[in-house]
Amino acid sequence: MAEKRVFCEHCLDDVTYHVEEREFTRKLKGKNYTFKGREALCDNCNRPVFVEEIDNANRTALYASFKKENDIISIAEIKAILKKYNIGAKPLSELLGWGINTVPRYLKGDIPKADYSAKLRRIAAEPDYFLSLLKDASDILKPIAYEKSMRAAEEAIKAGGVDKESLAADYLLSKNNEITPLALQKLLYYVQGFFYAFTGEFMFESDCESWVHGPVYRDIYNKYQEFGRNPIVSEKSYDFSSYFTSQEMQLLDSIIKHLSVYNGKVLEKFTHEESPWLLARGDLREDEPSTNIIEKEMIADFFTKVKEKYNMLTVDDLSAYTKARFASLSF
Numbered sequence: 001m002a003e004k005r006v007f008c009e010h011c012l013d014d015v016t017y018h019v020e021e022r023e024f025t026r027k028l029k030g031k032n033y034t035f036k037g038r039e040a041l042c043d044n045c046n047r048p049v050f051v052e053e054i055d056n057a058n059r060t061a062l063y064a065s066f067k068k069e070n071d072i073i074s075i076a077e078i079k080a081i082l083k084k085y086n087i088g089a090k091p092l093s094e095l096l097g098w099g100i101n102t103v104p105r106y107l108k109g110d111i112p113k114a115d116y117s118a119k120l121r122r123i124a125a126e127p128d129y130f131l132s133l134l135k136d137a138s139d140i141l142k143p144i145a146y147e148k149s150m151r152a153a154e155e156a157i158k159a160g161g162v163d164k165e166s167l168a169a170d171y172l173l174s175k176n177n178e179i180t181p182l183a184l185q186k187l188l189y190y191v192q193g194f195f196y197a198f199t200g201e202f203m204f205e206s207d208c209e210s211w212v213h214g215p216v217y218r219d220i221y222n223k224y225q226e227f228g229r230n231p232i233v234s235e236k237s238y239d240f241s242s243y244f245t246s247q248e249m250q251l252l253d254s255i256i257k258h259l260s261v262y263n264g265k266v267l268e269k270f271t272h273e274e275s276p277w278l279l280a281r282g283d284l285r286e287d288e289p290s291t292n293i294i295e296k297e298m299i300a301d302f303f304t305k306v307k308e309k310y311n312m313l314t315v316d317d318l319s320a321y322t323k324a325r326f327a328s329l330s331f
């Protein structure tokens with residue numbers, strides 16, 4: 001830190017600076033929001049100096065605080081809608097009767113108003129509602145875009161509006177009744193990572209976020225939050241083979257066999273030492289809340305290397321990795 005110099009408006013010189021943590025209160029859309037941020041101070045005069053990366057981090061924290069208080073849909077959730085219904089940001093805006101650049105602006109960080117956010121959330125949760133809007137907009141969208149999105153919406157309805165990660169969670173929980181919410185999140189993350197390593201494809205479309213205690217799929221978190229630190233009780237059991245390919249089932253079984261035997265805290269230690277979570281969090285402190293996305297590319301890259309490092313030939317070869325990871329932990 002001491003190496004880097006920035007311009008101080010008071011000293012009228014390039015100066016070194018130090019960074020302190022403090023609480024900020026800033027106004028956004030007419031309301032005050034308090035958040036924990038950092039401030040760079042000139043080493044000579046101790047007055048604030050502008051450091052772009054710190055300013056950006058503070059802004060992110062401010063928006064996170066705003067969104068949390070207003071429970072506004074996140075960029076990640078909007079991206080998930082586009083994927084789920086195979087539709088672009090502009091066509092989605094049109095279909096909703098909004099200005100064509102509305103959704104693209106949200107993707108760049110503009111914050112949706114509460115009623116716009118609620119509408120997007122409803123679309124995410126109710127594929128049949130989306131389909132009805134789509135049909136009403138058949139003359140607005142280009143025929144190819146319309147057909148593509150129609151097929152995706154029908155698929156989503158067939159899956160009962162259930163995401164693959166929800167199905168995977170149900171499957172894992174049906175096989176092991178000792179899984180806590182903390183452990184479940186890690187298991188899903190390893191499902192995503194190792195499935196990619198063996199197939200070059202992701203099982204889940206959703207992105208996970210780099211929370212303090214590791215990677216988190218937000219919808220799953222919300223669903224099982226009530227169990228706290230206790231094992232999740234789930235009665236759901238159905239014919240999973242109609243939802244998963246045999247390759248997917250094999251991977252899920254391997255995760256149960258090799259990873260669900262560890263408790264949530266141990267799995268948290270695993271993920272905390274691995275690059276996807278670390279990279280997504282950047283230079284955040286260990287206890288600093290974050291909803292940063294763990295980009296799929298990071299997961300792909302990391303697990304591909306793990307597979308190579310441990311010479312895994314089949315999805316059942318996870319034990320070399322899990323045993324090495326467990327042995328390396330310090331308690």
Ligand SMILES: [Zn+2]
Pocket residue numbers: 008009010011012015042043044045046047
């Ligand atoms: Zn100064």
